Amino acid sequence: MITMLHLLAIDAGGTSTRAMLLTGDGTCLGVGRGGRGNPVSDGVDAAAGAIGTAIAGALAHAPDVAAQEVAAVTLAMAGGSIAGGAAAWLRPTLDHLGVVAPSRVEPDLLAMFTSGTHEPDGYALVAGTGSTAVRVRGGEVELTADGLGWLLGDSGSGFWIGHQVARAVALDLDRRGPATTLTPAVLETLGIERVTDHDGDGRPAALGHLVSAVYLASPLRLAALAPLAFADPDDEVAAAIIAEAEVALAQLVLDVASPDLTGPLVVGGGVATQPRVRESVVAAVRAGGISGPVHRVDDGLVGSGVLALRRAGVEVDQPVFARLAETTASRRG
Amino acid sequence: MITMLHLLAIDAGGTSTRAMLLTGDGTCLGVGRGGRGNPVSDGVDAAAGAIGTAIAGALAHAPDVAAQEVAAVTLAMAGGSIAGGAAAWLRPTLDHLGVVAPSRVEPDLLAMFTSGTHEPDGYALVAGTGSTAVRVRGGEVELTADGLGWLLGDSGSGFWIGHQVARAVALDLDRRGPATTLTPAVLETLGIERVTDHDGDGRPAALGHLVSAVYLASPLRLAALAPLAFADPDDEVAAAIIAEAEVALAQLVLDVASPDLTGPLVVGGGVATQPRVRESVVAAVRAGGISGPVHRVDDGLVGSGVLALRRAGVEVDQPVFARLAETTASRRG
Numbered sequence: 001m002i003t004m005l006h007l008l009a010i011d012a013g014g015t016s017t018r019a020m021l022l023t024g025d026g027t028c029l030g031v032g033r034g035g036r037g038n039p040v041s042d043g044v045d046a047a048a049g050a051i052g053t054a055i056a057g058a059l060a061h062a063p064d065v066a067a068q069e070v071a072a073v074t075l076a077m078a079g080g081s082i083a084g085g086a087a088a089w090l091r092p093t094l095d096h097l098g099v100v101a102p103s104r105v106e107p108d109l110l111a112m113f114t115s116g117t118h119e120p121d122g123y124a125l126v127a128g129t130g131s132t133a134v135r136v137r138g139g140e141v142e143l144t145a146d147g148l149g150w151l152l153g154d155s156g157s158g159f160w161i162g163h164q165v166a167r168a169v170a171l172d173l174d175r176r177g178p179a180t181t182l183t184p185a186v187l188e189t190l191g192i193e194r195v196t197d198h199d200g201d202g203r204p205a206a207l208g209h210l211v212s213a214v215y216l217a218s219p220l221r222l223a224a225l226a227p228l229a230f231a232d233p234d235d236e237v238a239a240a241i242i243a244e245a246e247v248a249l250a251q252l253v254l255d256v257a258s259p260d261l262t263g264p265l266v267v268g269g270g271v272a273t274q275p276r277v278r279e280s281v282v283a284a285v286r287a288g289g290i291s292g293p294v295h296r297v298d299d300g301l302v303g304s305g306v307l308a309l310r311r312a313g314v315e316v317d318q319p320v321f322a323r324l325a326e327t328t329a330s331r332r333g
Numbered sequence: 334m335i336t337m338l339h340l341l342a343i344d345a346g347g348t349s350t351r352a353m354l355l356t357g358d359g360t361c362l363g364v365g366r367g368g369r370g371n372p373v374s375d376g377v378d379a380a381a382g383a384i385g386t387a388i389a390g391a392l393a394h395a396p397d398v399a400a401q402e403v404a405a406v407t408l409a410m411a412g413g414s415i416a417g418g419a420a421a422w423l424r425p426t427l428d429h430l431g432v433v434a435p436s437r438v439e440p441d442l443l444a445m446f447t448s449g450t451h452e453p454d455g456y457a458l459v460a461g462t463g464s465t466a467v468r469v470r471g472g473e474v475e476l477t478a479d480g481l482g483w484l485l486g487d488s489g490s491g492f493w494i495g496h497q498v499a500r501a502v503a504l505d506l507d508r509r510g511p512a513t514t515l516t517p518a519v520l521e522t523l524g525i526e527r528v529t530d531h532d533g534d535g536r537p538a539a540l541g542h543l544v545s546a547v548y549l550a551s552p553l554r555l556a557a558l559a560p561l562a563f564a565d566p567d568d569e570v571a572a573a574i575i576a577e578a579e580v581a582l583a584q585l586v587l588d589v590a591s592p593d594l595t596g597p598l599v600v601g602g603g604v605a606t607q608p609r610v611r612e613s614v615v616a617a618v619r620a621g622g623i624s625g626p627v628h629r630v631d632d633g634l635v636g637s638g639v640l641a642l643r644r645a646g647v648e649v650d651q652p653v654f655a656r657l658a659e660t661t662a663s664r665r666g
Contacts, residue, residue: 143535145509151496151547151555152503163484170485176478176588202476214484219552222484255509 006070007312008058008099009304011111012037012051012077014129018301019054020331021062021070024314026324028305029065031332032057040079044089051075052093059097061331067098074308075103076111076300078147083107106307109134110141111300114307116266118321122292123261125253125281128269129223131157135256139310145255150220156248158271162225164241166214172237173207180237185228186210230274246277250284257285263292268299302328339403340645341391341432342637344444345370345384345410347462351634352387353664354395354403357647359657361638362398364665365390373412377422384408385426392430394664400431407641408436409444409633411480416440439640442467443474444633447640449599451654455625456594458586458614461602462556464490468589472643478588483553489581491604495558497574499547505570506540513570518561519543563607579610583617590618596625601632635661 005024010017017037021029034054039047059067073094075087087103094103113124113136120139126132131154132147150159169186171177187194187206190213197205214222229238249272253265265285267278273296282294297303305324306316314320338357343350350370354362367387372380392400406427408420420436427436446457446469453472459465464487465480483492502519504510520527520539523546530538547555562571582605586598598618600611606629615627630636638657639649647653 141535145507148503148507148540148544149548151552152500152544153507167485170481174478174481174486202474207481211481211485215482219484 005312005314006065007305007308008055008070008073008101009301009308010037010051010054010073010075010077011108011300011304012047012054012075013108013299014038014041014078017050017054018299018332019051019058020301020305020328021058021065022305022308022324022327024309024312026305026309026314026316026320026327028324028327028331030058030061031301031328032060038078039087039089048090048093051090052097055094055097055099068100070099070101072101072308072312073099073103074106074304074311076106076108076304076307078108079105083110083141104311106304107134107141108300109144109147110136111303111307112268112297113266113303114139114316115268115297115300115303116295117264117293118306118316118318119264121261122264122266123253123256123290124266124268125249125272126267126269127157127249127252127272127277129158129220130154131160131249131252131269131271133252133256135258135261137261143256145252156245156252156271158223158226158269159220160248161229161241161245161271162222163219164244165225165229165238166210166222168237168241170207170210173204173210175203178237181232181235182228182238185231186225189225189228226271230276242277243280245271246280246284249277250281250288253281253285253290254288257288257290259289263290264295265290265292266295266297268297273298301332338645338647339398340638340641341388341403341406341434342634342641343370343384343387343406343408343410344441344633344637345380345387345408346441346632347371347374347411350383350387351632351665352384352391353634353638353661354391354398355638355641355657355660357642357645359638359642359647359649359653359660361657361660361664363391363394364634364661365393371411372420372422381423381426384423385430388427388430388432401433403432403434405434405641405645406432406436407439407637407644409439409441409637409640411441412438416443416474437644439637440467440474441633442477442480443469444636444640445601445630446599446636447472447649448601448630448633448636449628450597450626451639451649451651452597454594455597455599456586456589456623457599457601458582458605459600459602460490460582460585460605460610462491462553463487464493464582464585464602464604466585466589468591468594470594476589478585489578489585489604491556491559491602492553493581494562494574494578494604495555496552497577498558498562498571499543499555501570501574503540503543506537506543508536511570514565514568515561515571518564519558522558522561559604563609575610576613578604579613579617582610583614583621586614586618586623587621590621590623592622596623597628598623598625599628599630601630606631634665 034050
């Protein structure tokens with residue numbers, strides 16, 4: 001009897017985690033979900049717990065496959081310097097689930113790229129809360145740009161947009177910047193009433209409440225204001241913020257561009273996949289010589305499966321990739 | 334027998350606190366110092382302790398003046414909405430020192446202004462870690478601009494400059510921005526060796542160390558990098574950051590300018606008092622119609638004394654102001 005190859009592939013992110021059980025022909029047998037799965041930002045215990053939950057969910061969809069039969073565990077996650085090694089901190093969780101296979105960490109950006117294409121070369125732009133671009137060659141990340149976080153980089157990201165939104169509202173309320181519909185939108189989001197009262201320093205009471213609300217929360221929470229920038233297409237202040245983000249994100253792709261590599265370009269993340277952002281970025285990088293097809297992805301789950309197959313020696317051609325993408329979409333429901 | 338008027342004046346700041354004991358003719362009898370004295374950012378207990386230490390130090394210089402003889406306590410500090418009221422949280426500390434007089438909170442920006450001039454009208458620009466400008470009329474703050482903190486405002490401040498410095502170094506190390514002498518300066522300041530090693534993602538190891546160092550510390554610590562921007566006048570990246578800060582600070586003054594008020598302008602804070610920044614800002618606001626004299630101040634201590642005298646009914650004319658400034662300078666040594 002021929003034993004079928006079974007693999008576990010995990011896309012562990014700072015917001016949520018997804019895991020899949022797949023076979024050697026690229027068939028996804030089940031998808032499971034878990035919480036925040038980044039051991040650096042969330043702590044090793046929390047991340048291992050979230051990943052364990054996701055794996056258990058995936059295995060539950062295929063009761064006839066024993067955890068012991070899984071041949072390898074591929075874990076796509078942020079943290080470039082740890083890629084290629086095993087996730088030792090995940091070992092107890094895997095043992096507990098009965099998974100005896102070794103684990104291997106892969107760059108999350110590579111999994112985003114391989115979620116969009118089976119081609120070995122191209123580019124990925126991921127702009128959600130943060131922003132990063134990579135050049136992929138021969139199936140490996142050749143060059144990375146940004147992804148340096150909200151204080152040092154991530155121009156054009158969700159944090160960056162939300163931060164600019166908050167600053168524009170502060171300028172408006174401080175009567176030093178143009179009026180903008182972002183102001184009522186942000187105040188409503190933060191639960192601040194816009195009354196005509198003034199503070200002791202002659203400024204609107206809402207400005208003081210905005211200051212209190214923003215500094216009481218974690219700075220990264222400003223990313224939650226980013227969607228407001230897309231709400232009113234006629235607001236010039238919001239339009240200027242989005243236009244600057246588009247320029248920054250297009251530049252990020254051009255920063256990793258190589259003249260001998262025209263694509264494809266894979267685009268992911270809540271900001272980069274906004275239709276107007278994607279169209280603007282694509283137009284700008286086309287002018288910069290990236291003429292290949294553009295693929296939009298929601299996360300790195302399919303790509304983690306592609307990487308799992310490749311590391312197991314399976315050639316992922318167009319039929320295998322299509323099967324994996326289709327069965328994953330159907331299994332994630 | 335005529336009892337001489339004795340007053341306590343305190344300049345309580347986010348970095349340190351100064352207190353003085355003065356007489357009704359504007360003679361400073363003693364200066365004391367304490368630590369961080371802002372009840373909002375440092376907590377009520379810590380702030381009251383720092384202010385108590387400063388008051389005790391000031392009283393110790395005039396052993397023939399009993400604490401009970403002090404007629405009023407004037408406390409200049411940040412927090413516009415609490416100005417004009419008593420500092421109830423300071424009462425136990427005052428009682429403990431034997432000071433029975435009532436306290437009154439005054440805006441720190443007003444004390445900065447009255448540290449530089451006894452004129453009732455004019456402007457103050459204070460740019461240290463944060464940045465704020467005020468218009469003063471009739472001895473009171475008429476209009477305030479910015480001072481909204483590092484996330485919402487404070488363009489051109491020490492935090493803003495330090496943040497831009499860190500981002501420029503990240504761009505340099507990520508090979509996406511121009512080379513700058515800020516890079517070796519920042520790495521040395523943070524104790525990071527600039528070796529030729531590369532991280533797993535192909536980027537310099539120093540970039541990963543910069544990311545770790547910056548995110549492990551409080552964001553506000555970036556203000557400590559601001560002096561590096563002034564270190565090498567030939568570095569174009571640093572020069573561009575300072576030039577942008579100068580434009581922002583000049584705009585801040587112009588944002589509170591009124592056509593019927595030509596000055597004086599009082600300038601304080603570690604950034605605004607840098608010679609090249611002060612000269613650039615003054616040139617810009619002169620072009621905007623602020624033609625009055627410019628006064629540089631180190632802190633709000635003299636001004637807190639001016640406010641104490643005024644609230645006690647003393648007219649602070651040029652001789653009184655000069656006496657207060659001279660005796661304070663001599664007493665603070």
